[in-house]
Amino acid sequence: MKILADENMPYVQQLFGHLGTIETVNGRELTAEQVNNVDILLVRSVTQVNQALLAGNNQLKFVGSATIGTDHIDLDYLASRNIPFSNAPGCNATAVGEFAFIAMLELAQRFKSPLKGKVVGIVGAGNTGTAVAKCLEAYGIEVLLCDPVLEAKGDPRSFVSLNFLIDKCDVISLHTPITKTGEHKTWYLFDEARLNRLRENTWLLNCCRGEVIDNRALLKFKQQRDDIKVVLDVWEGEPHPMPELVPYIEFCTPHIAGYSLEGKARGTYMLYQQVAKVLNIKGENKMDALLPALWSEQVTVTEIATERALLQLARFVYDLRDDDELFRKNFLNNLGFDHMRKNHKHRREFSALKVSNMGQTNVNWLSNLGFSGVGL
Template sequence: MIIVADENMPALDAMFGHLAEIRCYPGRAIGPEQVRDADILLVRSVTQVNQALIDAAKTLKFVGTATIGFDHIDVAALEARGIPWSNAPGCNAEAVGEYVLTALLTLAQRLSVSLEGKTLAVIGAGNTGSATARRAQALGMRVLLCDPPLQAAGDPRQFVSLEAALAEADIVSCHVPLIRDGEYPTWHLLDEARLTALKPDTWLVNACRGEVVDNQALLAVKQRRPDLKLILDVWEGEPSPMTALVEVTDIATPHIAGYSVEAKLRGNWMLLQVLAKQLDLGPVADFTQFVPTAEIASLRLSTPVNQSLLARVARLVYDIDSEDRRFRQWQTQAGGFDRQRKAHLNRREFLSLTVGHSGQAAPDLWSELGFNKER
C-alpha cells in the first residue's frame, strides 16, 4: 500500500509508517502524476484534490485532509467514485484562537490601547470562532457572535446579524468556511460596501480563507481609511498575495494561524483514527504519545497580571512579530510564501506552557486563555 502525503505533515512515519510506504511531496506539487499509484492521499489546504487528480488516482481508497476546511477537495468527485474521505474538524481551533489573541495583544501594545471593554464581532462561531471568543471574554472583551447557519440549526447561543455585528464591533474576526453558493455564501462576505461601513478605528482579522474578504476592495478602503487596522493571515491569490495589501497590513502572516505543532499532529491523528476504522486496525496510539516536550515548559512570574505581561507571555510561546517581519521579507521572493510556511514548524500551543506565580495564587485567567495553570 502507498500513502502520498504533504511533506509539511509531521510525524507521518510515526503515525502511518507501519501501514504503508509513504511518499512525501510539497503540498502544491501533489498532482495527477504523484497520485497515479496511491492508495491513500493525505493533504493539507494547499493541495487541490480536483477532478483531474482524482481521475488519475486509479487505486485511490481514501483521502484525508488534516484541516478543518475542505473547500480544496472535490467531494462530489470522490463520492462519485465511492472513495471515502475525511477532514479534521476542530484540530486547529485552539491554535487559531491563540493566534488571534496573540495578534490582538501585540497590536494593542503597539498602539498603547486596552482591549478590555472593546467589542469583538466573531463572524463564524464554529470551532475556531468559539476558541477565539472564549479568550476574548477572558480578557474582558464584549463578544458578539454572528453565524446564521448555526443560528438556523438551533444553536442555543445568542447571535446577531452580520450587519449588527459590523455596526457595533471595534474588532471583527472572521472564522467562516469558504462557501461560494447556496443559502449562506461566504465568498467576498466582506465586500467594499461592508468594509466601507466599518466604524472608525476598527480592527479587521482574517484567519479563515482569503476569499472571505474582497482583497481588492480591502486595499481600496484601507487607502481611503488609514484608521482601519488589519491583521491578515490568509489572502486571495495565495501563494502570491497582493504586495500592496501586505504593505498596508499591520500584522501579516502566511496562512499559519492554525499551524501549531499540536494542531498539525492532532489533524494527522484524527485522520489516523478514521483510517484505522476503515481498515479495521483496532485502536490507535494515544495522541499524547506523538507530542514532543516544549523547549520552555514552565514559567513562574512575580509581577501582577496586566495586558502587557499577557502579551509578553503569549509571544514567548509564539513570536508573531518575527513571523510578520519574515513574511514581509520573503513574500515577494519566488516561493517565499510556501518556504515560510514550511519553516513554521515549532510553534507550540499555550497548553504546552505551565504558568505559576511566586507568592500568590495563579489567577484563573491563565487557564481561561489556554495556558496550563500551575496547581
C-alpha cells in the first residue's frame, strides 16, 4: 500500500508506517502524476483535491485532510467516486484559541491597554471560535458571539448580529470558514465599509482565512487609522502576502495559529483513526505516546497578580514575538512563507506545562485556561 502525505504533517511515519510505504511531498505543488498510484492521500489546506488531481488514480481508498476546513476538497467529486473522506474538525482548535488569547495579551502589553475589562467579539463560533471564548471566559472577559449559520441551526448559545458586535466590542477575533456566495458569505466580510465602522482603538485579529478581510482595503484603512491594532495570521493571496501591508500589522505570522505540536499531531491521529475504520483494522497507536516533553515540564508560581505575569507564563510555552520577528525577516524570501510553516515545529499548548504550588485563587481559572497540574 502506498501512502502520500503532506510533508508538514507530523508523525505520519509513526502512525501509518506499518500500513505500507510512505512518501512525503510539498502539498502546494502536488501533481496528478504523483497521485496516480496512491492508495491513501493525506493533505492539508494548501492542496486542492479535485478531479484534475485524482482523475488518473483508480485505486484510491481514502483521502484525509488534517484540517478543520474543507473548502480545498471537492467533496461532490469524491462522493461520486465513492472515495471515503475525512477531515479533522477541532484538531487545532485549542491551538488557535490559545494563539488568539496570547496575541491579545501581547497587544495589551505593547500598547499598555489591559485586556481585562474589554469586551471581545468572536465572529464564527465553531471549534476555533469556541476555543477562543473558552480562554477569554476563563480569564473573566466578556465575550459576544456572532454566527448566523449556527444560530439558524438552533445552537442554544446567545448570539448577536455582526453590526451589533462591531459597535459594542473593543476586540474582534475572526474564526469563520471562507464562503463566496449566499446570505452569509464571508469572502471580504470585512470590506472597506465594515473596517470604517470599527470603533476607535479596536483590536482586530484574523486567524481563519485571509480573504475574510479585504487586504487592500485594510492597507488603505490602516494608513489612515493607526488607532486600530491588527493581528494577521492569515493573508489574502497566500503564500504571497502584500508586502505593503506587513509594516502596518502589529503581529504577523504565516498561517500557523493552529500549528501547535499537539494540534498537528491530533490532526494526523484523527486521520489515522478514520483510516483504521475504512480498512477495518485495529488502530493500536496512541497519540500521547508521540508527543515529546516540553523543554521545561513544570514551573512553580506563587501568584499571578498581574496581566503581565500571565503573559510571562504564556510566553514560557509560546512567545509570539519570535514568530513575528521571523516573519518580517523572511516573508519576502523565495518560498519564505511556506518555509516558515514547514519548519514551525516548536509551538506547544498550555497543557504541555505543569504549573505547581499556585495560590488557591489562581487554581480554577488557570486550569480552565488549559495549564496542567495546577495546584499540585
